[in-house]
Each structure stands twice: as structure tokens, then as C-alpha cells.
Amino acid sequence: MSTIIEHKKTKVITDNGLFPSSEVMLDLKNLKKVYPTPKGDYVVLENLNLQIKKEEFVTIIGHSGCGKTTMLSMIAGLNPISGGHISVLGKHIKGPGPDRGVIFQAPSLMSWMTSLQNVLLGVNNVFPHATKAQRNDIAKYYLQKVGLEDAFNKKASELSQGMQQRVGIARAFAIKPKVLLLDEPFGMLDSLTRGELQDILIEIWNKEKITAVMITHDVDEAIFLADRVVMMTSGPKAKIGDVLNIDFERPRTRKAVLEHDDYYKYRKHLIDFLEH
Amino acid sequence: MKQSITLGKVTKLMGLGFLSTIKDLFTGKLEKEDFKNFLRKVVVPIASILLFIGLWHMGSKTLYNIEADFRINKALEEQGQAAADAVAACIALGEDSSCKPNTLPSPAQVWESYRSLLRDHNIISADKAAFIEKTAALNEKRLAEGKDAITYTGRPSFVDQIFRSLKTVFAGFLLALFIAVPLGIFIGLSPTLKSAFNWFIQIFKPVSPVVWYLLVFMIVKTLLIDSNEDSSFTISFISVGLCSMWATLVNTAMGVSSVDKDYINVAKVLKLGNFQKIFKVVLPSSLPLIFTGLKITLSVAWMVLIAIELLAQSPGLGLFVWEEFQNGANDSNAKIIVAMFVIGIIGFLLDRLMLTIQNWVSFDKTDAI
Ligand SMILES: Nc1ncnc2c1ncn2[C@@H]1O[C@H](COP(=O)(O)OP(=O)(O)O)[C@@H](O)[C@H]1O
Ligand SMILES: [Mg+2]
Numbered sequence: 001m002s003t004i005i006e007h008k009k010t011k012v013i014t015d016n017g018l019f020p021s022s023e024v025m026l027d028l029k030n031l032k033k034v035y036p037t038p039k040g041d042y043v044v045l046e047n048l049n050l051q052i053k054k055e056e057f058v059t060i061i062g063h064s065g066c067g068k069t070t071m072l073s074m075i076a077g078l079n080p081i082s083g084g085h086i087s088v089l090g091k092h093i094k095g096p097g098p099d100r101g102v103i104f105q106a107p108s109l110m111s112w113m114t115s116l117q118n119v120l121l122g123v124n125n126v127f128p129h130a131t132k133a134q135r136n137d138i139a140k141y142y143l144q145k146v147g148l149e150d151a152f153n154k155k156a157s158e159l160s161q162g163m164q165q166r167v168g169i170a171r172a173f174a175i176k177p178k179v180l181l182l183d184e185p186f187g188m189l190d191s192l193t194r195g196e197l198q199d200i201l202i203e204i205w206n207k208e209k210i211t212a213v214m215i216t217h218d219v220d221e222a223i224f225l226a227d228r229v230v231m232m233t234s235g236p237k238a239k240i241g242d243v244l245n246i247d248f249e250r251p252r253t254r255k256a257v258l259e260h261d262d263y264y265k266y267r268k269h270l271i272d273f274l275e276h
Numbered sequence: 277m278k279q280s281i282t283l284g285k286v287t288k289l290m291g292l293g294f295l296s297t298i299k300d301l302f303t304g305k306l307e308k309e310d311f312k313n314f315l316r317k318v319v320v321p322i323a324s325i326l327l328f329i330g331l332w333h334m335g336s337k338t339l340y341n342i343e344a345d346f347r348i349n350k351a352l353e354e355q356g357q358a359a360a361d362a363v364a365a366c367i368a369l370g371e372d373s374s375c376k377p378n379t380l381p382s383p384a385q386v387w388e389s390y391r392s393l394l395r396d397h398n399i400i401s402a403d404k405a406a407f408i409e410k411t412a413a414l415n416e417k418r419l420a421e422g423k424d425a426i427t428y429t430g431r432p433s434f435v436d437q438i439f440r441s442l443k444t445v446f447a448g449f450l451l452a453l454f455i456a457v458p459l460g461i462f463i464g465l466s467p468t469l470k471s472a473f474n475w476f477i478q479i480f481k482p483v484s485p486v487v488w489y490l491l492v493f494m495i496v497k498t499l500l501i502d503s504n505e506d507s508s509f510t511i512s513f514i515s516v517g518l519c520s521m522w523a524t525l526v527n528t529a530m531g532v533s534s535v536d537k538d539y540i541n542v543a544k545v546l547k548l549g550n551f552q553k554i555f556k557v558v559l560p561s562s563l564p565l566i567f568t569g570l571k572i573t574l575s576v577a578w579m580v581l582i583a584i585e586l587l588a589q590s591p592g593l594g595l596f597v598w599e600e601f602q603n604g605a606n607d608s609n610a611k612i613i614v615a616m617f618v619i620g621i622i623g624f625l626l627d628r629l630m631l632t633i634q635n636w637v638s639f640d641k642t643d644a645i
Contacts (some may be wrong), residue, residue, distance in 0.1 A: 096547065102545045108541070108542050121552075122546040125552065127550055
């Protein structure tokens with residue numbers, strides 16, 4: 001029990017926004033979201049405060065329907081904000097932009113394009129002054145990183161779900177965003193493929209150190225990937241309920257994480273929160 | 277691998293898969309279970325065509341007899357036995373169109389008319405070629421002097437009429453394409469435009485070809501009032517285009533407005549400009565629906581064309597049918613039936629053509645190479 005109290009303390013600190021502002025990448029302040037419904041307004045999020053540091057990997061868990069996707073799509077700029085604000089490096093966001101890359105739950109590739117064309121779609125737009133060869137190199141580099149060096153010219157529709165999501169990862173990293181937003185990106189994959197993709201994701205992330213916010217419903221995934229796991233309360237009027245620091249060293253291997261003494265402590269903390 | 281692609285895929289692409297079944301029959305590749313397929317896909321259609329021709333033959337014979345009996349009896353009642361015998365003899369001889377029953381022609385008569393139309397075409401073509409040869413030198417001189425060339429003004433053959441009709445239908449189809457696709461894209465992209473145009477579409481979509489023709493006639497006649505050129509082609513292709521564009525308009529708007537939300541989100545996150553968003557994301561993903569619309573448009577265009585040519589007195593199959601009907605010559609009815617089959621077969625081929633283009637466009641090019 002004492003560990004929980006200990007972690008509750010860290011939560012208080014983050015909620016007050018006590019990170020030095022030079023370290024903060026993403027700042028959600030008194031965030032509110034209201035969906036108008038036929039039965040009146042539905043307040044999904046209210047008074048939601050969260051700060052995410054530069055180069056931090058944060059995972060978010062919470063019950064289904066509590067508003068995780070809503071929060072992430074607001075950060076992406078795809079969903080209007082009802083109250084409060086979101087800022088990236090101290091600047092309020094206005095709509096979507098390539099400083100925030102998104103990996104969607106469905107790979108959402110243009111099925112009529114090849115994997116290379118899909119990655120280039122973003123690259124061409126974000127690096128308009130680079131030469132064609134340079135842009136091709138960027139796209140190919142990231143496709144290689146996700147293990148698709150043999151599938152540059154395959155149509156997206158010919159790739160398996162797992163391969164499509166690899167292209168999705170390459171597409172997101174290739175535009176070199178400041179923040180990477182992931183909404184249950186591996187939720188539709190079988191557990192073997194999911195493990196493979198987690199490894200690929202964390203390998204690229206170790207190298208690029210892009211601030212990452214990832215929603216997941218898999219507690220083990222949340223611990224394995226994160227520096228901090230953020231727990232959201234159930235809706236309506238959901239907010240941040242608790243935050244758990246994961247103090248494993250990086251780079252991590254799945255084996256080392258599973259064998260670590262703290263692993264089951266962390267896991268119990270998260271499950272206790274979810275079952276509460 | 278590569279060889280099987282050429283024939284097999286192309287025929288499949290055109291929806292003529294049964295051709296490969298026939299090929300298998302001759303190359304001995306037919307398995308036992310394929311035999312049933314062969315029966316159903318080749319034997320049954322051929323049998324039904326033969327049955328159709330048989331019924332048609334008997335039907336036309338019956339109608340012929342009814343009318344012949346009626347004429348003989350009428351002569352008997354009005355002018356007596358001698359006149360009746362004369363009519364019967366005249367009918368039996370079958371050459372004089374004044375006594376010959378004028379009814380549904382038999383398959384053989386239609387076939388004969390078809391061949392005579394082709395002969396007619398050859399004669400006219402030869403005549404035209406000779407004319408062009410004869411006037412070539414003269415025309416060169418006239419052109420050098422800045423005068424108009426002398427053109428052949430003889431009667432168009434049946435084959436010429438077919439090509440005139442195809443020209444009109446393609447002009448109308450292109451007009452429909454260039455109006456309906458861009459307009460459909462705008463309507464699909466903007467809910468405001470959609471509500472602005474909705475009433476317009478709902479009201480004009482069901483308007484009949486005849487009314488479209490009259491409307492276009494009123495406008496074009498005035499616009500071309502100074503020109504002494506024949507406006508019937510212009511009027512008919514514009515009417516065809518306006519009649520047939522609605523399916524494409526509605527389908528394009530629907531395709532564009534129902535693009536997967538994920539695609540739109542991707543376009544937003546990647547900050548694609550409007551141009552890129554439309555040409556790289558929206559259009560490719562709504563292509564299947566646009567093509568469905570275009571296919572309907574082409575078949576509607578071909579269907580209304582006949583009626584519009586007839587009204588506009590614009591040369592083509594429609595006018596051909598109308599003139600044959602007015603003319604009432606010995607083999608007019610048979611010629612009308614020939615035209616009917618030609619219209620049907622061309623309509624079928626146009627449909628196949630669109631299907632082929634549609635399959636080709638959405639074809640995976642990677643495995644086609
Ligand atoms: N566009 C919308 N309009 C109205 N209600 C919505 C809309 N999107 C989501 N909701 C509701 O908001 C709540 C949170 O949804 P969501 O953010 O998708 O949850 P999560 O991703 O945590 O499962 C749910 O109750 C959902 O029904
Ligand atoms: Mg969700």
C-alpha cells in the first residue's frame with residue numbers, strides 16, 4: 001500500500017504542473033470536451049490537466065468510453081476543444097499539423113498507393129524544399145527501419161494488417177514530428193505481431209526520442225513502453241486519476257522487464273486502479 | 277505466368293470469362309466438373325438463342341398469315357372471288373409491296389436486310405471514294421484560292437449512321453463527364469453546395485429526354501441564330517449529355533462525401549493542401565462510385581440518343597429508324613429490326629467497354645506486369 005501512496009505523491013506534483021517549463025513538450029490545461037447529444041450536452045472530459053516532458057514516452061489507460069480517443073484527437077487537432085487549452089512547446093495549438101504525427105488504430109493507408117507512396121505522401125508535403133532523391137531516401141530509411149525493405153513497391157492493399165501498421169509507423173516517423181500520438185495502434189493485431197511491432201516502435205523511438213503519447217488497453221504494453229503510465233478516471237467528466245512512474249532503464253528488453261522486481265508492483269497498481 | 281495473364285485476365289477484365297471456358301474445351305483442359313459449367317455458360321445460351329429465333333420465325337409466320345387471310349377476305353367481300361384470287365396470287369408471288377402483308381419480318385428477312393444494308397454501304401463507300409479522288413485536285417486549287425472544299429453530300433449509308441450515332445453519344449457522354457464529375461466533387465466536398473444543389477438535382481433528374489431536347493432546342497436555336505450551320509448535331513449531343521449526366525453527378529457527390537473519415541484525418545494530419553487532398557485522397561477513393569455513375573450515364577446516353585436523334589432530325593440510327601418507318605418500303609420493317617439489334621449490341625458493347633476501363637483503373641498494376 002505504501003507504494004501507492006508514494007506514487008500518489010508524484011501524481012500531485014505533475015498535476016500542479018511543476019515541471020520546469022523548459023522541459024515541457026505538451027501541456028493540457030483545464031481541458032474540457034462537451035459533445036452535444038439529443039439528450040443534452042455530454043461532458044466527456046473536464047478539468048483535465050497533464051504535462052508531458054520532452055523525449056518522454058507516456059502511455060494512457062482507462063476504461064473503454066472514458067474519453068481517451070477524444071483527448072488524443074484533441075491533441076492531434078482533429079477534434080475541437082470545448083474549454084481550456086493544449087499547447088506544444090508553450091504555443092497553443094490551432095488545428096492539426098505535422099508537428100504532431102498520428103498513428104491511428106486502423107492503419108488508414110491509401111490502399112491504392114504503394115507503401116513508399118504512402119510514406120512519401122507526408123514526406124513530400126513536410127519537406128517541400130528537399131530534392132526528390134532526398135525525400136525518397138527519407139521514406140525508404142523509415143520503411144527499412146520498420147522492416148519493409150522488400151515491400152517498397154507493394155500496394156498497401158496487398159499487405160497484411162501488421163505490415164500495414166508498420167507502414168503507418170514509418171509514415172508517422174518520417175515527417176519527423178515533435179509529438180507522436182498513438183491510439184491503440186496494435187489493438188487489432190494478434191499478440192505475436194503486437195510484440196514484434198512494440199519492439200520495432202520502441203527501437204525507432206530510442207533512436208529518435210520523439211515525445212510519444214500512446215493509448216493502450218494492454219497493461220503489459222503500457223508498462224513495457226512507458227516512462228509514465230497515465231490513468232484516466234471513468235467518464236463522464238473524466239480526468240487524470242493517477243500517474244505511475246516506470247523506472248526501468250532504457251533500452252529495455254521484454255525479458256529484463258518481466259524479470260524485474262518492480263514489474264508486478266507496477267502491474268498490480270494499474271490493475272487495482274482499473275478494477276476500482 | 278506471363279502468358280496466362282494476357283488472354284485470361286483480359287477476357288475476365290471484359291466480363292467475357294466464358295471465352296476461356298471455350299478455349300479450355302479445345303485445348304482439352306476441361307475437367308469433369310467443368311463440364312457442367314460449360315453446359316451452363318455455353319450450351320444453354322446458344323440453345324436459348326436458337327429457341328428465340330425459332331419462336332420469332334413461327335410468330336412472324338403466324339402474323340403474316342393473319343394479315344394475308346384478312347386481305348384476301350376483304351377483297352372477296354368487297355370485290356368478289358376474282359379479286360380475291362388476284363390478291364392471293366399476288367401475295368404468293370411475294371414481290372409487289374402493294375399487296376404484300378406488312379408485319380413483323382421473319383429472321384431470314386431481317387438477315388437479308390442486314391446484308392443488303394451492307395451492300396448498300398459498300399456501294400456508297402465506293403462512290404464516296406471515287407468522288408474524293410475526282411475532286412482532290414479541284415479541292416486543292418479551291419483551298420489555295422481560299423474557297424471552301426467541295427464535300428460529298430450523298431446519302432449516308434447505314435454504317436455511316438451508326439458512326440454518326442456513336443459520335444453523338446460520345447460527345448454527349450464527354451459533356452456529361454465534364455459537367456457532372458467536377459460538379460459532383462464540389463457538391464460532395466461542401467455541405468453548403470450540397471443543400472444548394474439538392475433541389476435542383478431532385479427536380480431535373482426525372483425530366484424526360486423529350487423535354488430536355490425541347491429545352492436545349494429553345495436555347496441553342498437562339499444562340500446559333502447567326503450561324504448557318506446545321507445545329508441538329510449540337511442540339512442532340514447537348515440534350516443527350518444533360519439527360520444522362522445525373523447518375524454520374526449523384527454518384528460522384530456520394531463517393532466524395534463518403535470518403536473514409538480516417539483518410540480525411542490522415543490528409544489533415546499530413547496537412548495536405550486542397551489540391552493534393554482532392555487528387556491524392558478523395559478522388560482515388562471515390563473512383564469506384566464515379567465509375568458506376570459513368571457506366572449508367574453511358575447506357576442512359578445511348579438509350580435516349582435514339583429518341584433525341586429522331587426529334588432533332590440529326591443523322592444517326594434514330595433518324596434511320598424513323599425514316600424507314602415513314603417510308604414503308606418492302607423491307608422497311610426488316611431494316612428497323614436490324615437497327616434494333618445493332619442498337620442493342622452496341623449498347624451491350626459500350627457497357628462492356630466501361631466495365632473494362634473500370635476494372636483496368638482499379639486493377640492492381642503490380643500483378644498485371
Ligand atoms: N462525435 C461524438 N459525438 C457524441 N459522443 C461521442 C462522440 N465521440 C465519442 N463520443 C462519446 O464520448 C465518450 C468517449 O469516447 P472515446 O473518446 O471514443 O472513448 P475511449 O477512446 O476512451 O474508448 C463515449 O461515451 C462516446 O460514446
Ligand atoms: Mg478509443
